[in-house]
Amino acid sequence: MIELAVREGIRLSDESITDSPLAVRGLTVSYGQKPAVFSVDMTVQPGAMTAIIGPNGAGKSTLLKAALGIVKPLSGQVTVFGRPLEEQRARIAYVPQRASVDWDFPTRVIDVVLMGLYRELGLLGRLSARHKARALDSLARVGMHDFANRQIGQLSGGQQQRVFLARALAQEADLYLLDEPFAGVDAATEKAIISVLKSLKKAGRTVVVVHHDLATVTDYFDHVFLINTRRVAEGPVAEAFTADHLQAAYGGRLATAQVDQLARVLG
Amino acid sequence: MLRDALLLQLGYNATLVAVGATLLGISAGVTGTFLFLRKRALVSDAISHATLPGICLAFLLMVALGGDGRSLPGLLAGSALSAWIGLLCLNWLTRNTRLAEDAAIGAVLSVFFGFGIVLLTVIQTLGAGRQAGLEGFLLGSTAGMLWADALVIALGGAATLALILLIRRPMTLVAFDPEYAAARGVPVHRVDLAMMGLVMAVTVVGLKIVGLILIVALLIIPPVTARFWTERSDRVVLLSGLTGGLAGYLGAAISASAPNLPTGPIIVLVAFAFFALSLLVAPGRGVLAALLRHFRFQRRVHLRQGLLALAQGQPIFEQLTLRLLRRADLVRADGVATDAGRARAAKALRDETRWQIVRADQTHEAAAALYDGLRDIETVLTRDQIAEIDSRIGGPQEVPA
Amino acid sequence: MSGSEFVPLSLTPMLIGILAAVACALPGNFLVLRRQALIGDAISHVVLPGIVVAFLLTGVIAAWPMMLGAAGAAVVAVILIEAIRRLGRIEPGAAMGVVFTTMFAAGVLLLEQTDTSTVHLDVEHALYGNLESLIWLDATGWASLLDPVALAGLPVELSRILVTLVAVVGFIWLFWRPLKLSTFDEGFARTLGIRTNLLGLALVIVAAVAAVAAFDAVGSIIVIAMFICPPAAARMMTNTLEGQVGWSVIFAILSAVLGYVLAGYGPMWLGARDAVSAAGMIATISGLILALAARFGPCRTRSGAPVQV
Numbered sequence: 001m002i003e004l005a006v007r008e009g010i011r012l013s014d015e016s017i018t019d020s021p022l023a024v025r026g027l028t029v030s031y032g033q034k035p036a037v038f039s040v041d042m043t044v045q046p047g048a049m050t051a052i053i054g055p056n057g058a059g060k061s062t063l064l065k066a067a068l069g070i071v072k073p074l075s076g077q078v079t080v081f082g083r084p085l086e087e088q089r090a091r092i093a094y095v096p097q098r099a100s101v102d103w104d105f106p107t108r109v110i111d112v113v114l115m116g117l118y119r120e121l122g123l124l125g126r127l128s129a130r131h132k133a134r135a136l137d138s139l140a141r142v143g144m145h146d147f148a149n150r151q152i153g154q155l156s157g158g159q160q161q162r163v164f165l166a167r168a169l170a171q172e173a174d175l176y177l178l179d180e181p182f183a184g185v186d187a188a189t190e191k192a193i194i195s196v197l198k199s200l201k202k203a204g205r206t207v208v209v210v211h212h213d214l215a216t217v218t219d220y221f222d223h224v225f226l227i228n229t230r231r232v233a234e235g236p237v238a239e240a241f242t243a244d245h246l247q248a249a250y251g252g253r254l255a256t257a258q259v260d261q262l263a264r265v266l267g
Numbered sequence: 268m269l270r271d272a273l274l275l276q277l278g279y280n281a282t283l284v285a286v287g288a289t290l291l292g293i294s295a296g297v298t299g300t301f302l303f304l305r306k307r308a309l310v311s312d313a314i315s316h317a318t319l320p321g322i323c324l325a326f327l328l329m330v331a332l333g334g335d336g337r338s339l340p341g342l343l344a345g346s347a348l349s350a351w352i353g354l355l356c357l358n359w360l361t362r363n364t365r366l367a368e369d370a371a372i373g374a375v376l377s378v379f380f381g382f383g384i385v386l387l388t389v390i391q392t393l394g395a396g397r398q399a400g401l402e403g404f405l406l407g408s409t410a411g412m413l414w415a416d417a418l419v420i421a422l423g424g425a426a427t428l429a430l431i432l433l434i435r436r437p438m439t440l441v442a443f444d445p446e447y448a449a450a451r452g453v454p455v456h457r458v459d460l461a462m463m464g465l466v467m468a469v470t471v472v473g474l475k476i477v478g479l480i481l482i483v484a485l486l487i488i489p490p491v492t493a494r495f496w497t498e499r500s501d502r503v504v505l506l507s508g509l510t511g512g513l514a515g516y517l518g519a520a521i522s523a524s525a526p527n528l529p530t531g532p533i534i535v536l537v538a539f540a541f542f543a544l545s546l547l548v549a550p551g552r553g554v555l556a557a558l559l560r561h562f563r564f565q566r567r568v569h570l571r572q573g574l575l576a577l578a579q580g581q582p583i584f585e586q587l588t589l590r591l592l593r594r595a596d597l598v599r600a601d602g603v604a605t606d607a608g609r610a611r612a613a614k615a616l617r618d619e620t621r622w623q624i625v626r627a628d629q630t631h632e633a634a635a636a637l638y639d640g641l642r643d644i645e646t647v648l649t650r651d652q653i654a655e656i657d658s659r660i661g662g663p664q665e666v667p668a
Numbered sequence: 669m670s671g672s673e674f675v676p677l678s679l680t681p682m683l684i685g686i687l688a689a690v691a692c693a694l695p696g697n698f699l700v701l702r703r704q705a706l707i708g709d710a711i712s713h714v715v716l717p718g719i720v721v722a723f724l725l726t727g728v729i730a731a732w733p734m735m736l737g738a739a740g741a742a743v744v745a746v747i748l749i750e751a752i753r754r755l756g757r758i759e760p761g762a763a764m765g766v767v768f769t770t771m772f773a774a775g776v777l778l779l780e781q782t783d784t785s786t787v788h789l790d791v792e793h794a795l796y797g798n799l800e801s802l803i804w805l806d807a808t809g810w811a812s813l814l815d816p817v818a819l820a821g822l823p824v825e826l827s828r829i830l831v832t833l834v835a836v837v838g839f840i841w842l843f844w845r846p847l848k849l850s851t852f853d854e855g856f857a858r859t860l861g862i863r864t865n866l867l868g869l870a871l872v873i874v875a876a877v878a879a880v881a882a883f884d885a886v887g888s889i890i891v892i893a894m895f896i897c898p899p900a901a902a903r904m905m906t907n908t909l910e911g912q913v914g915w916s917v918i919f920a921i922l923s924a925v926l927g928y929v930l931a932g933y934g935p936m937w938l939g940a941r942d943a944v945s946a947a948g949m950i951a952t953i954s955g956l957i958l959a960l961a962a963r964f965g966p967c968r969t970r971s972g973a974p975v976q977v
Contacts, residue, residue: 026572026576026585028568028572028640030564030568033560033564034639035568035639035640035641038568038639038640038641039568039571039572039575039640065855068858068859069858069859070855070858070859074565074568075565075568075569075572075585075587075588086861089859089860089861092859094855094856094859096853096855096856100853100855101852101853102701102852104365104970105701105851105852105909106701106903106906106907106908106909106911106912107848107852107907107908107909108907108908111908111909112852115845115848115849115852115853115856118845118846118849118860118862119860119861121845123842123843123844123845123846124842151907151908153907153970167856228626229638229639229640230619230640232623244627247627248623248626248627249627251626251627251628251629251631251632251635303762306759306761307761308759308761308762308765309706309709309761309762309764309765311765312706312709312765360962363962363968363969364904364962364968364969364970365903365904365967365968365969365970366700366900366903366962367700367703367705369703369704369705369706369761370700370703370705370896370899370900371900372705372706372709373705373706373708373709373892373895373896374893374896374897374900374955374958376709376892377709377889377890377892377893377896377897377951377954377955378893378897378951378952378954378955378958379955380889380892380948380951381889381890381893381947381948381949381950381951381952381954381955382948382951382952382955383948384795384796384889384945384947384948384951385931385944385945385948385949385952386948387945387948388942388943388944388945388948389935389944392935392940392941392942392944405795406776480713480769480772481769481772481773481776483765483769484765484766484769484770484773486765487762487765487766487769488765488766488769488770490762491756491758491762491763491766494758495756527780527781528777528780529776529777529780531773531776532772532773532774532776532777532780533773533777535769535770535773536770536773536774536777539766539770539773542766546752546755546756552756552757554755554756557755
């Protein structure tokens, strides 16, 4: 066990890793010659709702994608519930950015949600009524039950986002990773998504969200992870989401309006 | 023999073909650059394949009118017409249906070509021997070319080139930034059509020399080759024209120097040789340079991360990091830091703290934008600025700067 | 027309045409959706150098070495395209254009340099095949379908394309879910542990195998047409992937049957004596089907995008 850990490059001294739903150590990812994420450590707290925040181009989405093995890091390790990522794929659900797929793809809403079950179904496993019911139930949880047979291109942006969330819900995972789920969605969708995420938290699941709206951080989340290529701060919202840390993460890039808004939120 | 060919000593026709191929290569290289920069390189494939039915119909029409159907200008006019229709179909499909451009290109290409083949077989059945080598347009055939035909090609090449020179400015604008061009009052749609018209002209001129299947190579390979050598658009255009012209000239000469060396394929292979060479050795964008840069970059990242880990007393498990640290005498074989290692580590950590302050401070915004985790802070800030930052950090000041 | 004429002369070419069309149209559905439609174009061009090299190595015109050579060339081309695209940071279309034209040029040059006067190997054949020649001489009528002696004389191309079609169907059936998912949402597919790169390569190889087997019988131009036109037309008919694949098969069969019949009998109806190229006609018909679907298909416009008049 110890040998394995050493070989995998896991730091044994770090107790928190062994039970953290998602632990990242020394992660560096680079597109070309500029690191998007440099030497980042992150330890996600179990059962918490964590927001990853930072300015545009700070490496938020890249961090998530590297943690999921979608992009290949230059260096660093990722463990999921204390084990290598590959062993734990079944416990992770991922909600990609809406813009990352072709919404003209010939498929219906229910088919997209059923894609969340593909790992469970295997190559040829039979799709039973039970699976369908699970997919429909997931759709109902995001308020999209009536759209099950629509073509996905006919949905509004917010509806598309909710379908993606329903797909993740159908996976019945322990760790949910969402990439900018609130970007460009209507207020009703934002409310629907956050209530689903809060119910996940209540059920003891861990939720990590790449987030861009500083004004809602304190309302929505209990932990934050501030990043600007490097980790800036990490911890409970009350401790880590401070004006100092924000200044450190955003530097001059925080608009005056945002600063005012934050001043009100943070008191 | 090759020397004679290169010096244009192989007779009138061979010389005209070489001149024609050179002009064609230059025109294709320059036209292709705009196409390539517009990311529509393979549109030329659809255009060139779409010439076939036009060639056949022109032949049939000329025969029906009592001619022998072999007049090159007539055939070329037919090819231009059907290529234009193919282009219109392509544009209609991408604009009015959900098809992406690649599918539309493939559809136009295969259907027009298939229809052309049907017409070719019709011509064959009209009477043996009368198809007069229309198959020659598939792969080009310069052997036994008439002097008048060679002249048409040379003149066509020159005319195309003149046309390019005339409208190169608006084309450059549109290729780089269509929206800006539109704002400047450039008729983008019409320039696009003109660009396609030039592609068509190049294709038609090239039919007899390289054939319709391979003409796309002359439109694609030179611009891609030129792109390796420069980041500036006007130079890409120049280099591409140069590469294309050189490939045309060398290819025609080599082909004339010995039997069984078909002109079209030889020109393409010469162009590819230029490409392969550029792909490997071009500075900046070449593969060797990129590999070298990547390894150097990876080493920098690992070294830096290793130093930061040393400074914070964290153990290092990445083998590459350890090896690099050892090789630089920063750690001993057992993984413990040497004096030099400790000093460098402290400096690295200090720099990180300094960077943190720089990045949080609005007055240093320009410097903060340069942060990549690797850059030495001395390269972006003056000694005074660093001293000022250090005073804000507090603590020991004697860390070597 | 009587069975005694149809069965020996037209049944097998028509069947081969249908099987080839379907074998290409099936992977074509995914290629079109993945914006890789022109991979089919590239593959069908590099088949020529593949068979020429196979001929040079073995010295004979035999089906298996040539098919292996063609498949090998297709794989080499795909790898080269990928390598040039990544190493040179060149957009995929241009990388494809560089590779397939160069390989095709090399094939033509090799062919010119080789003494092929004793064998039937030329560019025209490679381009538009000779579907009409794949006749079943042992057949005397419909009854021959039950006659083992006559069945043994079926053209070997028929069994080859049949085996290929079975393999293609098998691949798509087995990997339906990962193919669908990774085509729609590659990032998500990776989080499920699907090796999307490997799957993409497998798809291209299957397409190459289909192209090579079809090429052997019907020439390469029909291959490109069948990769793209039936799936593209099917795209205009439905909004589900299952439906699209179904429509593409129908369109492929329709193109093959109509194209073959029109090529063989159309000229006679018009009073001419000789038939025209069946491969060319099949490609033309598939284009007409696409045109009709693009004009009248119920799902022809991009969803969400404004309809331009």
